[in-house]
Amino acid sequence: MFLKIRPTPESIIKTEICVKFLSNQAASLKNVIEEEPSGPSMKTSIPGPNSLELMSKLKNVYNLGAIQYIVNYEKSIGNYIIDADDNVLLDTFTQISTLPIGYNHPALMESFKNQSNLRSMINRPALGVYPGVDWPKRMENILKQVSPKLSKITPMMCGACSNENAIKSAFMAYKARERGAREFTEDEKNSSIMNQRPGCPDLSILSFKGAFHGRTIATLSCTHSLYIHKMDIPSFQNWPIATYPLYKYPLEENERENKEIDKSCLEEVEYLIEKNKNICPVAGIIIEPIQSEGGDNHASPDFFRNLQAICKKHSVILIIDEVQTGCGPTGKFWCHEHFDLPHPPDIVTFSKKMQMAGFFHSEETMPEQPSRIFNTWMGDPGKTILLETILGVMKSENLLDQVQRSGKRLYSGLEKLQNEFPELLHSLRGRGTFIAVNAHGRPLRDTIINNLKKNGVQSGGCGQEAIRHRPALIFQERHVDIYLDILRKILKEISGRN
Amino acid sequence: MFLKIRPTPESIIKTEICVKFLSNQAASLKNVIEEEPSGPSMKTSIPGPNSLELMSKLKNVYNLGAIQYIVNYEKSIGNYIIDADDNVLLDTFTQISTLPIGYNHPALMESFKNQSNLRSMINRPALGVYPGVDWPKRMENILKQVSPKLSKITPMMCGACSNENAIKSAFMAYKARERGAREFTEDEKNSSIMNQRPGCPDLSILSFKGAFHGRTIATLSCTHSLYIHKMDIPSFQNWPIATYPLYKYPLEENERENKEIDKSCLEEVEYLIEKNKNICPVAGIIIEPIQSEGGDNHASPDFFRNLQAICKKHSVILIIDEVQTGCGPTGKFWCHEHFDLPHPPDIVTFSKKMQMAGFFHSEETMPEQPSRIFNTWMGDPGKTILLETILGVMKSENLLDQVQRSGKRLYSGLEKLQNEFPELLHSLRGRGTFIAVNAHGRPLRDTIINNLKKNGVQSGGCGQEAIRHRPALIFQERHVDIYLDILRKILKEISGRN
Numbered sequence: 003m004f005l006k007i008r009p010t011p012e013s014i015i016k017t018e019i020c021v022k023f024l025s026n027q028a029a030s031l032k033n034v035i036e037e038e039p040s041g042p043s044m045k046t047s048i049p050g051p052n053s054l055e056l057m058s059k060l061k062n063v064y065n066l067g068a069i070q071y072i073v074n075y076e077k078s079i080g081n082y083i084i085d086a087d088d089n090v091l092l093d094t095f096t097q098i099s100t101l102p103i104g105y106n107h108p109a110l111m112e113s114f115k116n117q118s119n120l121r122s123m124i125n126r127p128a129l130g131v132y133p134g135v136d137w138p139k140r141m142e143n144i145l146k147q148v149s150p151k152l153s154k155i156t157p158m159m160c161g162a163c164s165n166e167n168a169i170k171s172a173f174m175a176y177k178a179r180e181r182g183a184r185e186f187t188e189d190e191k192n193s194s195i196m197n198q199r200p201g202c203p204d205l206s207i208l209s210f211k212g213a214f215h216g217r218t219i220a221t222l223s224c225t226h227s228l229y230i231h232k233m234d235i236p237s238f239q240n241w242p243i244a245t246y247p248l249y250k251y252p253l254e255e256n257e258r259e260n261k262e263i264d265k266s267c268l269e270e271v272e273y274l275i276e277k278n279k280n281i282c283p284v285a286g287i288i289i290e291p292i293q294s295e296g297g298d299n300h301a302s303p304d305f306f307r308n309l310q311a312i313c314k315k316h317s318v319i320l321i322i323d324e325v326q327t328g329c330g331p332t333g334k335f336w337c338h339e340h341f342d343l344p345h346p347p348d349i350v351t352f353s354k355k356m357q358m359a360g361f362f363h364s365e366e367t368m369p370e371q372p373s374r375i376f377n378t379w380m381g382d383p384g385k386t387i388l389l390e391t392i393l394g395v396m397k398s399e400n401l402l403d404q405v406q407r408s409g410k411r412l413y414s415g416l417e418k419l420q421n422e423f424p425e426l427l428h429s430l431r432g433r434g435t436f437i438a439v440n441a442h443g444r445p446l447r448d449t450i451i452n453n454l455k456k457n458g459v460q461s462g463g464c465g466q467e468a469i470r471h472r473p474a475l476i477f478q479e480r481h482v483d484i485y486l487d488i489l490r491k492i493l494k495e496i497s498g499r500n
Numbered sequence: 501m502f503l504k505i506r507p508t509p510e511s512i513i514k515t516e517i518c519v520k521f522l523s524n525q526a527a528s529l530k531n532v533i534e535e536e537p538s539g540p541s542m543k544t545s546i547p548g549p550n551s552l553e554l555m556s557k558l559k560n561v562y563n564l565g566a567i568q569y570i571v572n573y574e575k576s577i578g579n580y581i582i583d584a585d586d587n588v589l590l591d592t593f594t595q596i597s598t599l600p601i602g603y604n605h606p607a608l609m610e611s612f613k614n615q616s617n618l619r620s621m622i623n624r625p626a627l628g629v630y631p632g633v634d635w636p637k638r639m640e641n642i643l644k645q646v647s648p649k650l651s652k653i654t655p656m657m658c659g660a661c662s663n664e665n666a667i668k669s670a671f672m673a674y675k676a677r678e679r680g681a682r683e684f685t686e687d688e689k690n691s692s693i694m695n696q697r698p699g700c701p702d703l704s705i706l707s708f709k710g711a712f713h714g715r716t717i718a719t720l721s722c723t724h725s726l727y728i729h730k731m732d733i734p735s736f737q738n739w740p741i742a743t744y745p746l747y748k749y750p751l752e753e754n755e756r757e758n759k760e761i762d763k764s765c766l767e768e769v770e771y772l773i774e775k776n777k778n779i780c781p782v783a784g785i786i787i788e789p790i791q792s793e794g795g796d797n798h799a800s801p802d803f804f805r806n807l808q809a810i811c812k813k814h815s816v817i818l819i820i821d822e823v824q825t826g827c828g829p830t831g832k833f834w835c836h837e838h839f840d841l842p843h844p845p846d847i848v849t850f851s852k853k854m855q856m857a858g859f860f861h862s863e864e865t866m867p868e869q870p871s872r873i874f875n876t877w878m879g880d881p882g883k884t885i886l887l888e889t890i891l892g893v894m895k896s897e898n899l900l901d902q903v904q905r906s907g908k909r910l911y912s913g914l915e916k917l918q919n920e921f922p923e924l925l926h927s928l929r930g931r932g933t934f935i936a937v938n939a940h941g942r943p944l945r946d947t948i949i950n951n952l953k954k955n956g957v958q959s960g961g962c963g964q965e966a967i968r969h970r971p972a973l974i975f976q977e978r979h980v981d982i983y984l985d986i987l988r989k990i991l992k993e994i995s996g997r998n
Contacts, residue, residue, distance in 0.1 A: 052633075059636040063643050063653055067870020068628050075623040075632045076616060086633050097626040098876045110622040114612050118574060124608040124886070125573040126855070128595040130566050134573045135550075135584050138557040145561050155561055159657050162875060166716040170733055177732040191727040195709075201727065202735035211693075217875050218664040220717030229689040229699065230871055234675040235668055237700035238734065354876065357624070372565020373728055377660060377715050378596045378852065384882065388622070 033108050034476065038080040041484050042458025043090045050087030070455075078105035081474055081481050083460055091455070092484055095462035099294075099326050099472035102355040102392050103401075107476075113391045123384035129157065130380040140386050145362075147393055150336045151346040152362040157381025161325035161353035162216030164361050165288065167375050168349045169220060171367040172286030172319035173205050174374060175348075178366075179317065204282040206238065208274060208318075210246035212296030212465070215288055215323055224288050227296040227465070240282040242274040246293055247301045251429040264305045268312065275316050286319040286348075291337035294326040297465020298438030300431055303341040310343055319367060322347040329355035330396060330475050333406040333434030340433060355475075357388040401475040409434040411479050412471065415486040423493045426450075435477060438468045446496075453492045459485060531606050532974065536578040539982050540956025541588045548585030568953075576603035579972055579979050581958055589953070590982055593960035597792075597824050597970035600853040601893050605974075611889045621882035627655065628878040638884050643860075645891050648834045649844040650860040655879025659823035659851035660714030662859050663786065665873050666847045667718060669865040670784030670817035671703050672872060673846075676864075677815065702780040704736065706772060706816075708744035710794030710963070713786055713821055722786050725794040725963070738780040740772040744791055745799045749927040762803045766810065773814050784817040784846075789835035792824040795963020796936030798929055801839040808841055817865060820845040827853035828894060828973050831904040831932030838931060853973075855886040899973040907932040909977050910969065913984040921991045924948075933975060936966045944994075951990045957983060 049057065049071040056072045072086040081104055083093040093101075103110070114120045118136070127134055145155055156171075158164040187200075194201025209215065209224035216222070217231060223238040225231060247263045250256035275284045289309070293299035313320040327337035329352070334340060338347065348367055353359035360381060369375060396402065413432060416439050420427040429440040441447035447467045454461045464470045473481065547555065547569040554570045575582040579602050581591040591599075601608070612618045616634070625632055643653055654669075656662040685698075692699025707713065707722035714720070715729060721736040723729060745761045748754035773782045787807070791797035811818040825835035827850070832838060836845065846865055851857035858879060867873060894900065911930060914937050918925040927938040939945035945965045952959045962968045971979065 056633060056636045060631070060639060063639055063651065064636075065628070065652075065654060065866055065870075065873060067872075068874060069631065070629055072635070073625060073630045073632050075625065076619050078623065083630070097624070097630060100624065100626065100876060105623050106619060107622075111618060113622070114618060120609065120612060121574050121604060123882075124605075124611070125576065125603050126595070126598065127571060127573065128598065130563070131568055132571045132581070132595060133558070133567065134571050135554060137570070138554050138562075141558060141561055153561065154563075156563060160661065160875065160877065163658065163661065163716065170715075170717065173734065174732050186727070186731060190731065194727045194730040194732075195724050196741060197721055197724075197730075197735035197737050197739065199737075201731055202733060202737070205732075205734050217668075218661065218716050218718065219668065223695055226693050226695075229684070229692045230869060232692040232695075233684060233688065233699055233872070234672050234692075234703075235700060236671065236703050236736065237695035239695050239697075239700070241695065243694060368563055371728060372563075374565075374731070375563060376566060377658065378598060379658065384621075 034080040034104055034106070035478065038082055039090050042082070042092050042488070044456070044458050045089050046087045048085065048089060048455055050085065050089060052086035056086060075105065080104040080106075081477055089458070091458050091460040092481060093460045094471050094473045094477070094485060095460050096472055096474050098354070098462070099331070100354040102329055102475050103395050104474045104476045107395065109391050109395050110388060113387050119387045122387060126379065126382065126384070128378055128380065129383070130376050134383065137383070140383075140390065144358075144386070144389065144393075148335055149362045150338065150350045152350060152364055154363045154365065154368050155360060156363065156368075156375060157358060157360040157386070158353075159379065159382055159385075160359050161351065162218045162221050164325065164351040164353055164359045165215045165221045165224070165321075165323060166218055168321045168351050168361045168363070169207050169224075169286060169288065171349060171361075171363060171369070171375055172207065172321060174369045175319055175367045176205060176283070176285035176317075177203065178369070204240065205285045206241040206278060206282045208242045208244060208271065208284045208287045210244050210289055210293070212246050212248075212293050212299055213288070213290060214293070214295035215290075227293075240278070242278055242284065244271045244274055246296075246299055247305055248299055251431060253431075260302070264302060264308070268305065268308050271309065272312055272316075275312070275318065284316070284318050286321055287313060288321040288323055290323045291327050291341070292332070292433070292436065294470070295464050297468045298431065298470050299465070306338065306341040307343060310345065310347070313348075314345070319348045321349040321351065323351050325351055325353045327436065328352045329392075330402055330405055331355070331434050331436040331472065333402060333409055335402065337433065337436070355392075357392065358382070358385040396475065399476070404478065405434045405475055408473070408477050408479055408482050409437065411482045412437055412486075415482060419486070419490060419493060422490075423497055426493055426497060432471070435471055435473050438464070438470045440467045441469065443467055449496065450492060453495070454488065457488050457492060459488050532578040532602055532604070533976065536580055537588050540580070540590050540986070542954070542956050543587050544585045546583065546587060546953055548583065548587060550584035554584055573603065578602040578604075579975055587956070589956050589958040590979060591958045592969050592971045592975070592983060593958050594970055594972050596852070596960070597829070598852040600827055600890050600973050601899075602972045602974045605893065607889050607893050608886060611885050617885045620885060624877065624880065624882070626876055626878065627881070628874050632881065635881070638881075638888065642856075642884070642887065642891075646833055647860050648836065648848050650848060650862055652861045652863065652866050653858060654861065654866075654873060655856060655858040655884070656851075657877065657880055657883075658857050659849065660716045660719050662823065662849040662851055662857045663713045663719045663722070663819075663821060664716055666819045666849050666859045666861070667705050667722075667784060667786065669847060669859075669861060669867070669873055670705065670819060672867045673817055673865045674703060674781070674783035674815075675701065676867070702738065703783045704739040704776055704780045706740045706742060706769065706782045706785045708742050708787055708791070710744050710746075710791050710797055711786070711788060712791070712793035713788075725791075738776070740776055740782065742769045742772055744787075744794075744797055745803055746797055749929060751929075758800070762800055762806070766803065766806050769807065770810055770814075773810070773816065782814070782816050784819055785811055786819040786821055788821045789825050789839070790830070790931070790934065792968070793962055795966045796929065796968050797963070804836065804839040805841060808843065808845070811846075812843070817846045819847040819849065821849050823849055823851045825934065826850045827890075828900055828903055829853070829932050829934040829970065831900060831907055833900065835931065835934070853890075855890065856880070856883040894973065897974075902976065903932045903973055906971070906975050906977055906980050907935065909980045910935055910984075913980060917984070917988060917991060920988075921995055924991055924995060930969070933969055933971050936962070936968045938965045939967065941965055947994065948990060951994070952986065955986050955990060957986050
């Protein structure tokens, strides 16, 4: 009967071969870079007339508030974004840091010409109940290739949902430890249904000032970057908020002071854990390895090692949010690899560049009972296939090395500009190409970003006055040079020097 | 220069034509049904040896708790799910009600052979900042085709995120009304960053006992179906929970009693709104048109009309959660169309069968300031393309009519079985093919579902004792007959009659 259903039904073994084939095929990077234009070129102001016309159509049905312009994704290529008016911009922001191998990479185009992959995508399963025959191999491959020394993976669909479920896992692990071998009580069961204690306990997640972990309501309780994100939304008022280290730059000139900052921040964390113990105990700490939306704030490896020690001491689950830092932009696959932690974190969340979202985690943070960390889809095979392709390209093209090389060139170029224009720029910092520099004040920062755009560079801001660099992993030295030339021109204009 | 970039760059106009072409192409349904096997056939027990082997591989890395078996999505076709052991099951549950036009529909396969669609999917944009040239037309088309008389659309990625953001929109609308023309105060700005009043106010969402609105932490505060979903997760303890009507069946014999139930539930809603006014005011009410996970609990059109009147009276935003009921299974596109509401609801959330998730909403529930209802991706063009294809197939194949016809046949068949086996089944209810019948007690319900599976029918339970029917919209009369024959055989066996 099956022969009737499909002309060539593929066996499980064939599917496995197919998965392997896919992660090996990784079409050549050279094709994308060769197809790129030689540099930015601007035909109109931005948004141009075609963008404006399309935006006016969207206006009546859609929240236009944050839209910058309309993009032609058929034409955009490699590191260049091309808009509806044929303006060509060098992209150092890559769709809020989500595009690892640039626009229209041939390897991504190929991913779904494979019939097996196409079927995995259109027959989207409820992966927690009925996964497909290819799924075990796919999960194994991803763990093997990129897990930060954690044995478990839980797929999700976006960064906020990954953090929501990481937080839930921390609560469950905390209570499981406390409960030991005993079953749920009737009182716990009945009270939980009605949102009450003891079933829904007073437990908290400790987060940091300046943090960004998402915009769902519980992740918003851990987010403290801009008031506009949080205004009017009820919050878990008992969840403690500690101070994230904000260093003085350059680091080599402020070592002693910055060490004091670390010390005082760590003391505050421990104080808050102690203080909350009898009111609303801290089950987990959530932290970004670099606070991204909050202004590209870096904390030292030493800070993170001590934070982990505090977590171990007080039995608190450590959640590292690598949604923006993960997948290579710092020159290592995970940013926290720079910290030489003595143990892996308990949970590492991911999304953005990975296309697939979710979290890697320890055995302890996987609840024993079924259906507790669960939802309808539990991820999306289509995004997992994209991730496999991306990992294949990263490997075959040595993109982590590329990031390190481009990062060095970008950093030293910015350092020169900071020295040349100290009245405009300060506090250069970063790892890989994940680099930021501050302008003196928000209005100046916004002017620089606007002028960059007028001159064909799409860049992004974060925090109050940072310019953040989030190019694709295929951003090469030549792109760095084009960018630095344009930036220098703009800084000269602003500074009024000829 | 652009001519160099792509051999045949397509203009905006061409993209528009392409969008129209896509929604018209809708490959013939007959192909899928013709390719189907003639009925279920079982080769092994479930999970069979191949499923078990694949599950054992997954076990070390993945939460296996809810997995039933492993599926071969290449072979599955139309209404039939085929597992890793070549067992063929008639699917009345369709991946937790998410598969509108069955497995491997040729129209879905075609969607991404179109290069323009493929590029829209792999170049996944941050849609809130840089939408593509095709996006305004796509949003307009979807609103025109299926909006429940609401003028705005906000795309998201899953049901929980849609509900999270609908709830946030209700809070913002409530405060905007209260605030009037005045700006945010400094106190509001500073307190919100630290999760405190007045920036993060004490406001609540009223939900109903038995409801299911998602598993992120705030939607869990509105979810009250099973304790296992909620256990150990902190909750908004001040959010009021009202009683959802639970009728006596058959309805025609219990009219007076059920009217009393409506009345008392509505009084409770109004009492809770009044009671919370000075503690934690109710900004919104969230409700399912049919409580799905909670046990397929129906409330009358009259109940919903009165609930809307209460919302209008107290200036409360009404959120109808059509995540499970939307996209046709009740015989109308939206279930709440059955209720003849005098006004559209303020917000209607959707996901599942729609593939694309999000919410339709009123002008009032779109915040004035940018970046308040926002996230990195704001949806996914790939899913929107799938939705367009699905809407095309629904139209060209008159699938709402098919649902009504199949639903009638299913309902009358189940009615006969309920009359034949009153000691096993009771409380038949439903609209379209969205039909449920209760077993007398949970163990009996679970036995029926397990025996159905052994006999080649994938079905699903909900609440304590309901068997819920969630077939695809292409479930025809012949599938109904196959299902009813198998169900009758099982009921006879259980009842012990000849």
